[in-house]
Amino acid sequence: MNTLLNLPISSLNGVGKKRAALYSKLGLNDINSLLHHFPNRYINCSNPLKISQAIIGEKCCIKATILKSEKPYVKSRKMIIYTSHGADSDKNCVAIVFFNNIYAFKSLKIGHTYLFFGKIEGNIISKKIINPMIINPDESSLIPIYSLTSGLTSKMISTNIKQALNLIDGQEDCLPQKLIDKYGLIAFNDALKNIHFPQSEQHLNRAKQRLIFEELLYWQIGIQLIKQQNTIETTKKLTYLNLDSFLNNLKFELTNAQNNVINECISDCLKNVPMNRLIQGDVGCGKTVVAAALAFLFAKSKMQVAIMAPTDILARQHFKFFVKTLTPLGINVNILVGSLSSKEKSKVQNELEYGMIDVIIGTHSLFQEKTNFKNLGLIITDEQHRFGVEQRKKLAEKGNAPHKLVMSATPIPRTLALIIYGDLDISNIYELPAGRIPVKTVHIPSSKRSRAFSYIKNQLQKQRQAYIVCPAIDDSERNIASVVKYTQNLQQNIFKDYSVEMLHGKMTGSEKDILMQKFLNGQIDILVSTTVIEVGVDVPNATTIMIENAEFFGLSQLHQLRGRVGRGNIESLCILVSNATKPESQKRLKIMCDTNNGFEIAEEDLKIRGPGDFFGNKQHGLPNFKIANIIEDTKILNVCKKEAENILSNDPRLELKEHEKIKNNVLHLFSHDKYIL
Numbered sequence: 319m320n321t322l323l324n325l326p327i328s329s330l331n332g333v334g335k336k337r338a339a340l341y342s343k344l345g346l347n348d349i350n351s352l353l354h355h356f357p358n359r360y361i362n363c364s365n366p367l368k369i370s371q372a373i374i375g376e377k378c379c380i381k382a383t384i385l386k387s388e389k390p391y392v393k394s395r396k397m398i399i400y401t402s403h404g405a406d407s408d409k410n411c412v413a414i415v416f417f418n419n420i421y422a423f424k425s426l427k428i429g430h431t432y433l434f435f436g437k438i439e440g441n442i443i444s445k446k447i448i449n450p451m452i453i454n455p456d457e458s459s460l461i462p463i464y465s466l467t468s469g470l471t472s473k474m475i476s477t478n479i480k481q482a483l484n485l486i487d488g489q490e491d492c493l494p495q496k497l498i499d500k501y502g503l504i505a506f507n508d509a510l511k512n513i514h515f516p517q518s519e520q521h522l523n524r525a526k527q528r529l530i531f532e533e534l535l536y537w538q539i540g541i542q543l544i545k546q547q548n549t550i551e552t553t554k555k556l557t558y559l560n561l562d563s564f565l566n567n568l569k570f571e572l573t574n575a576q577n578n579v580i581n582e583c584i585s586d587c588l589k590n591v592p593m594n595r596l597i598q599g600d601v602g603c604g605k606t607v608v609a610a611a612l613a614f615l616f617a618k619s620k621m622q623v624a625i626m627a628p629t630d631i632l633a634r635q636h637f638k639f640f641v642k643t644l645t646p647l648g649i650n651v652n653i654l655v656g657s658l659s660s661k662e663k664s665k666v667q668n669e670l671e672y673g674m675i676d677v678i679i680g681t682h683s684l685f686q687e688k689t690n691f692k693n694l695g696l697i698i699t700d701e702q703h704r705f706g707v708e709q710r711k712k713l714a715e716k717g718n719a720p721h722k723l724v725m726s727a728t729p730i731p732r733t734l735a736l737i738i739y740g741d742l743d744i745s746n747i748y749e750l751p752a753g754r755i756p757v758k759t760v761h762i763p764s765s766k767r768s769r770a771f772s773y774i775k776n777q778l779q780k781q782r783q784a785y786i787v788c789p790a791i792d793d794s795e796r797n798i799a800s801v802v803k804y805t806q807n808l809q810q811n812i813f814k815d816y817s818v819e820m821l822h823g824k825m826t827g828s829e830k831d832i833l834m835q836k837f838l839n840g841q842i843d844i845l846v847s848t849t850v851i852e853v854g855v856d857v858p859n860a861t862t863i864m865i866e867n868a869e870f871f872g873l874s875q876l877h878q879l880r881g882r883v884g885r886g887n888i889e890s891l892c893i894l895v896s897n898a899t900k901p902e903s904q905k906r907l908k909i910m911c912d913t914n915n916g917f918e919i920a921e922e923d924l925k926i927r928g929p930g931d932f933f934g935n936k937q938h939g940l941p942n943f944k945i946a947n948i949i950e951d952t953k954i955l956n957v958c959k960k961e962a963e964n965i966l967s968n969d970p971r972l973e974l975k976e977h978e979k980i981k982n983n984v985l986h987l988f989s990h991d992k993y994i995l
């Protein structure tokens with residue numbers, strides 16, 4: 319790694335221990351990270367306002383020549399006010415006021431002209447500019463504003479960055495000249511200079527282009543490196559390919575989409591390299607049965623299958639489904655979850671190790687050190703957005719190059735998926751099983767809640783069931799519906815003739831399990847719950863879901879919750895209760911009412927929340943981009959994908975001298991992922 323860039327920030331003049339600690343708070347420790355702390359906006363000072371034009375109460379940039387300074391005014395022990403007076407070319411005056419900032423005050427020289435950026439106060443006759451940023455008129459006209467921490471100002475950061483830029487002047491570029499020429503990129507050092515101190519808007523744009531290109535290129539290279547690792551050979555090939563007995567034992571016909579995906583997976587599992595495939599499909603499209611079909615073929619091919627579910631509830635639900643569909647076919651299915659006793663666990667682990675279990679379903683505990691397999695052939699991860707890349711890899715290390723299948727119910731548009739999951743092949747299930755009636759969604763204010771209750775009562779009288787979701791468990795915050803209080807209220811009042819129970823994350827696995835089982839059996843009419851029912855839970859007789867404080871949830875999350883109903887062939891309703899007035903919340907709720915398409919919803923959610931929040935950076939191996947935005951910069955992204963392929967096809971492990979800097983930068987970007995090279 320470049321040694322200059324690795325120097326600590328404290329090696330800059332004027333950065334002592336104290337300031338270095340402040341930088342550290344921002345996650346900035348070396349020169350490189352400081353240089354990559356890009357401004358989050360710029361103040362345009364090319365057209366300063368006349369003092370007469372400056373609007374009271376607003377921030378603006380004015381130009382004034384200093385006329386005189388007042389004696390500091392000691393207001394209290396903690397507050398000294400420093401005031402200078404200046405005038406513009408129209409001879410209009412302004413007071414320049416600093417609170418406790420003697421340095422700024424002293425830096426102003428009588429007779430000199432400066433630009434000031436700050437908030438205007440006072441009145442029409444006597445305007446003041448408060449704690450302004452002082453800008454030299456011959457500095458560039460776009461002034462960088464940085465994200466700060468208390469004790470640091472944009473000005474301090476600018477000064478330090480200027481010095482850092484001088485330090486790296488004359489350094490070789492990190493990208494090969496070929497690429498720079500091909501795409502007309504500006505040099506790295508120029509880009510850094512212009513992102514911090516743009517000479518003009520145009521320079522700024524070119525700087526951004528260059529830096530976005532670089533960041534996305536590194537990312538694509540990283541992803542492709544991960545993919546390369548999957549090209550290890552495997553001996554785990556399917557030998558048994560006949561699904562007849564499995565299909566005969568099913569209560570329904572598979573959809574075309576399900577059949578296609580099963581076939582895609584089968585052909586993957588006949589190859590010399592392990593399958594690494596993602597199945598995307600909307601809630602309720604029937605991903606579990608696809609998993610079961612593959613588990614069947616692997617078990618019949620004398621290999622073990624591990625299925626990882628994100629929650630106990632889901633693991634137990636899958637277990638029941640797999641027992642129902644596979645046990646009659648002579649396949650040994652078992653479960654390994656955290657709530658088992660340690661004796662039970664070690665029994666299951668033993669049986670796994672000796673190959674007595676064919677299909678094991680579990681949560682994280684499946685993957686603790688002690689769990690070993692005799693002949694693990696396939697790993698299936700359900701609702702994979704809940705798991706980190708690391709977790710998936712840990713499991714993959716268990717077997718000897720097993721096949722991997724991940725299933726996600728938060729589908730994203732194909733073009734984007736191809737790029738984001740660059741390390742996976744993708745199958746989409748666009749079709750829902752026949753006979754499904756789309757869930758109707760309405761948004762009501764809380765004043766109409768009693769009407770919603772009447773509707774639910776009506777449904778219960780028809781022997782249907784309902785979910786009510788609250789954001790909180792107990793009454794920690796006012797004005798937020800909580801499961802405990804809500805349940806009590808329903809039990810004591812409006813639904814006292816019905817069975818109302820609550821379910822939340824603080825309960826033990828077996829408590830949750832007992833409740834879910836009762837709900838599934840129809841012994842509970844209304845289940846009041848937190849989002850623990852968000853993923854996967856399958857009770858076809860539940861036809862209403864009412865979501866309190868719906869504005870609290872993300873779009874994809876609401877869609878997941880809604881997916882708990884409409885799973886059979888009875889008409890279902892999703893009631894979003896919200897008094898939110900923010901246009902943003904209104905918009906989200908409207909999207910929910912307007913569409914049932916998970917792909918569309920995910921796309922909107924991505925736009926609203928940005929990729930980082932949508933995926934949860936750490937979980938997904940999606941890097942924390944400094945400047946690129948994978949949604950807005952798709953064009954550059956596509957180019958970078960190709961160029962990354964080019965680079966790696968000539969130099970698969972980035973060993974050439976000309977790729978040395980690229981290699982370092984890729985490793986840096988993927989530093990959370992120690993497996994990359």
Ligand code: ADP
Pocket residue numbers: 570571572573576599600601602603604605606607727751752854856858885
């Ligand atoms: P998801 O894709 O959301 O995980 P599930 O696998 O839980 O969906 O399936 C939803 C429901 O649809 C389950 O009750 C399942 O048994 C049922 N199902 C799956 N495939 C079909 C099909 N081809 N025809 C009818 N019902 C199906």
Ligand code: MG
Pocket residue numbers: 605606700727854
């Ligand atoms: Mg599911």
